[in-house]
């Protein structure tokens with residue numbers, strides 16, 4: 001059949017959300033509206049250890065986290081928050097801090113005004129602010145603190161700590177329906193209702209609706225998709241998106257990537273967090289790397305140059321190309337803290353490292369700079385392609401080192417000039 005229309009390139013839908021401003025001093029990170037989807041993360045240090053927490057916040061920020069959440073669970077932790085902020089300012093770490101409050105946030109924000117002021121955003125869990133009469137009063141106290149200090153709030157519902165009174169009431173109502181819904185649907189409804197009604201209460205109290213971000217976290221991929229679709233349909237608050245308790249390693253990474261990928265493609269999610277359980281000894285920064293990769297894979301943001309590498313197969317039995325691909329990837333990531341300022345636009349660079357002649361030259365031509373290594377039985381020569389043209393052929397023992405140098409030269413030539421032009 002003859003094509004009658006060109007195939008549309010896929011792209012995430014846009015959603016017109018409100019824009020929140022997480023500020024500290026004269027600095028601001030915007031979330032929602034026309035802001036890029038923000039990467040955020042959370043520390044796992046004891047907040048009472050101000051130095052240890054500031055160091056981890058610094059690591060997360062350097063890895064690319066644009067907002068960092070810290071636990072504020074005790075008076076001792078709240079007392080340390082201003083010192084953590086101070087340490088970060090002293091180290092030149094430009095990242096806003098979010099306080100994660102449960103149960104006693106109303107008291108901590110009242111008793112520790114320096115903490116309330118040092119944070120840029122408060123996370124409030126409507127399921128954990130108190131029961132009965134206390135619930136509305138304590139929730140109200142936290143909103144008042146946010147209004148007093150002009151802070152963003154995330155009303156963060158989690159199905160592990162869903163407001164039990166609300167859920168019980170909805171279950172009761174459901175049992176009276178002629179055709180009761182499935183328990184799961186009632187749970188979805190309770191999550192979305194808890195978030196939206198809490199936001200409405202905050203707005204009734206006088207809170208600026210732009211300063212409210214919502215989240216409804218669950219741990220199942222399809223559950224998250226169902227809940228966020230409905231949340232997005234019912235409101236235009238900026239949304240914090242994440243799969244809660246995603247788990248460890250491959251499972252956590254894949255589940256988060258699938259869930260966030262689906263929803264981001266539908267325009268749902270203004271800031272994301274990957275809730276990965278680190279393996280013993282694994283860096284906390286891994287969750288930032290994965291969150292950034294999700295956004296970069298979707299093409300919505302660029303953080304580091306990307307390396308396209310083939311998976312390898314029986315046509316290339318040596319490990320040379322695997323080693324080179326890893327070497328280049330590690331090298332590019334390590335350079336980014338310096339390159340970001342020195343070579344504007346370098347984060348969009350594409351490098352290809354391919355294993356043989358089948359797809360090697362073709363894929364390398366699509367990249368900014370690419371190398372097609374010789375497969376088994378091929379002549380020991382590695383053509384290098386720059387900007388789609390074959391530039392030279394590397395031979396001998398030092399192919400890896402020479403390609404490394406070619407990448408460095410390419411970056412300097414292409415993006416060093418961009419800097420010179422920008423500053424001219």
Ligand code: SF4
Nearest residue numbers: 310312313355356358
């Ligand atoms: S490029 Fe060559 S080595 Fe790599 S996967 Fe394809 S056929 Fe195999």
